Amino acid sequence: MVSEQLASDVVDYLQGINSDPDLTAVIFHEENEVAKLRQLTIDAMIIDMRTNLLKETDHFRMKEWQKNKRRDGLTLGAFGYPAVQQFFMQSLGSLFTMSEEAMIEMGVEGFSGVVSTTPAYLMILSRGNSRMVQVKAGMLYCRLEHAGTNRGLIIQPAEQVLQEYPEMKRLYKKVHATYAEPDQIIQMLAGIGKPAKKVSHSPRRDVMDLIVK
Numbered sequence: 001m002v003s004e005q006l007a008s009d010v011v012d013y014l015q016g017i018n019s020d021p022d023l024t025a026v027i028f029h030e031e032n033e034v035a036k037l038r039q040l041t042i043d044a045m046i047i048d049m050r051t052n053l054l055k056e057t058d059h060f061r062m063k064e065w066q067k068n069k070r071r072d073g074l075t076l077g078a079f080g081y082p083a084v085q086q087f088f089m090q091s092l093g094s095l096f097t098m099s100e101e102a103m104i105e106m107g108v109e110g111f112s113g114v115v116s117t118t119p120a121y122l123m124i125l126s127r128g129n130s131r132m133v134q135v136k137a138g139m140l141y142c143r144l145e146h147a148g149t150n151r152g153l154i155i156q157p158a159e160q161v162l163q164e165y166p167e168m169k170r171l172y173k174k175v176h177a178t179y180a181e182p183d184q185i186i187q188m189l190a191g192i193g194k195p196a197k198k199v200s201h202s203p204r205r206d207v208m209d210l211i212v213k
Contacts, residue, residue, distance in 0.1 A: 001114065001117050001118050001119065001154065001156075001191065001193035001194060001195060001196055002117060002119070002193060002194045002195070002196045003117040003118075003119050003193075004119060004193070004194055005029060005119050005120070006027070006029050006119060006120045006153075006192070006193065010151055010153075011027045011029055011120075013147070013151075014027055014122070014144055014147060014148065014151075014192075015027055017140075017143055017144055017147055018140055020136055020140065021127075022126055022127050022128065022133055022136065023124060023125070023126050023127075023133075023136060023137055023140055023187075024124070024125045024126075024184075025122065025123070025124050025125075025140060025144060026122075026123045026125070026179075027120055027121070027122050027123075027192065028120060028121045028123065029119065029120040029121075033121075034118065034119065034120060034121060036178075037121045037158075037189070038115050038116065038118060040161050040171065040174070040175055041115055041158040041160065041161060041189070041191075042108070042112055042115055043161075043171060044158075044160035044161035044163075044168065044171050045108060045112075045160050046108055047160070047167050047168055047171065048160040048163065048168070049108060050167075051165070051167045051168075114156065114191070115158070115191065117193075117196065118156075118191035118192075118193055119192075119193040119194075120191070120192045120193055121158070121189060121190065121191055121192065122144060122155060122188070122189070122190045122191075122192045123179060123186060123188065123189050124137050124140055124141060124144075124186070124187045124188040124189075125179070125180055125184045125185065125186050125187065126184065126185050126187050127183055127184060128183070128185070129185045133187075134187065137187035137188060138187075138188075141187075141188050141190075148192060152194060153192055153193060153194060154192070154193065154194070154195045155190045155191070155192045156190055156191045156192075157188070157189070157190045158189050158190055158191055159188060159189055159190075161175050161189065162175070162186055162187075162188075162189060175189075
């Protein structure tokens, strides 16, 4: 993303989309608040990478043949690496086996580069945490994403800090203590801003592959 701040009318427009009394959509765009959220998302990513690296590796398609064989998962292009850098990283990956620490460092480096220029964050909070409320929060996120796209914005989920497992407990409590009222749950956190460059799509499976006949 480019570090250009969101215009106040865009912020007002996006925050005004929600009409559900059970939900609240807030956009943080003041630099001091954005800086706090940037650091929270980076800290959460490091914990997530160190905790779930092997699970993430199962879904990472570093080489072209992996992307062609399994049309799902994450790619270097999706992390924003340019084509030349992807080529060299794929070549090195074919010659050498990357250590877990090297993979963590690569993932954090790519994520931190994106986060460092994020000009604003979108947060969706709910009263209660029933399944219906969760579904409504997801529907609101989709509406906000479509509205942002129509304004030339991109929205990138940064939900690692909202995951509920022991290693993330400290940051989960911290983000809720800072931004949520006692009866609220943070359902979604995402960076929002204008794209700095075009990023290639991750591979996707054909929808018919998922339908059992």
